[in-house]
């Protein structure tokens with residue numbers, strides 16, 4: 508690592524269809540966002556490891572020797588394919604002074620960092636003496652994959668600090684991507700970070716955070732969408748906070764309680780993702796209004812399904828009602844329960860209608876918008 512260190516970044520994501528169902532082996536379609544998380548890695552001083560996470564109000568530092576001793580207390584083997592153990596996480600919580608239920612954003616961020624740092628360094632070398640700062644353009648806990656972008660940046664930086672991956676920058680280059688197999692390793696370790704934060708993630712968010720672009724994800728299989736037409740989507744943040752971990756656990760509980768009722772809903776969400784993919788791949792790259800009625804209907808049906816599996820919220824119902832009053836169709840994106848919604852903007856939607864919808868959304872408290880391209 509040079510004395511100037513390394514700047515790593517990873518994008519957030521929008522899930523078009525398949526959130527929650529993807530945790531249960533169904534397909535999801537997701538696209539990377541222009542909003543990113545950034546990490547600066549610098550050589551540390553005095554055999555210390557420092558982290559600064561302004562987004563969640565964390566500034567902590569530890570002796571490298573103290574972390575090495577802690578690592579020795581975590582008896583299990585560390586591997587990117589092994590789930591973080593409950594006992595391991597309990598030891599880390601006690602060490603960092605984190606409450607047993609560890610649900611606050613700062614606690615989860617520290618826990619994921621400590622786990623990834625100790626696990627990666629145990630596999631590839633010594634606990635590194637580095638300074639790490641992470642900041643983001645993404646809202647935290649709003650359905651745009653902030654946890655995955657954080658975990659992808661940490662995985663890349665820690666693997667780099669432990670010399671498990673190369674420095675992709677060649678002389679004179681300002682930016683670069685790691686080679687494919689190193690990206691796969693980053694993705695696998697980012698998944699471990701997501702496991703600490705989410706409990707039981709599908710892996711779709713860290714896949715988009717690592718690879719970017721538009722992809723279909725199912726049971727660990729990542730496929731780039733063949734052709735992605737330009738889609739204009741309005742992104743609205745309801746500002747209602749929620750936790751992906753809690754929502755994912757709630758859906759699992761519902762499936763266990765009513766398998767015969769819930770499994771067909773998940774199958775139907777899967778079929779929506781398939782149908783949407785077929786439409787997207789049939790659409791010309793340039794905006795073409797005739798495909799939009801089907802895409803809009805798929806949004807509506809999926810939004811109903813997501814309510815059925817228990818991840819809706821009155822703020823999202825309001826978002827859908829307000830946009831519907833302007834002829835626009837919306838659904839939640841990500842884990843739901845608040846967070847962000849997406850609204851499809853067909854090429855024939857008039858700027859006036861879109862502006863009026865935005866104004867009404869602002870009036871009802873959904874104050875943040877941006878247009879994205881898929």
Ligand SMILES: Nc1ncnc2c1ncn2[C@@H]1O[C@H](COP(=O)(O)OP(=O)(O)OP(=O)(O)O)[C@@H](O)[C@H]1O
Nearest residue numbers: 562612615616648649650651652653654751841842
């Ligand atoms: N920039 C960041 N710095 C530190 N921790 C972060 C950062 N961004 C996210 N996190 C961690 O991720 C948690 C949010 O993850 P969560 O999965 O609940 O929401 P999300 O990833 O934004 O939404 P979704 O999973 O629905 O896409 C935060 O509580 C925090 O622990």
Ligand SMILES: C[C@@](O)(CCO)CC(=O)[O-]
Nearest residue numbers: 526527708709710841842
């Ligand atoms: C709700 C969920 O499906 C998407 C969160 O962005 C969880 C996951 O896939 O890990």
Ligand SMILES: [Mg+2]
Nearest residue numbers: 652654655751
């Ligand atoms: Mg997340």
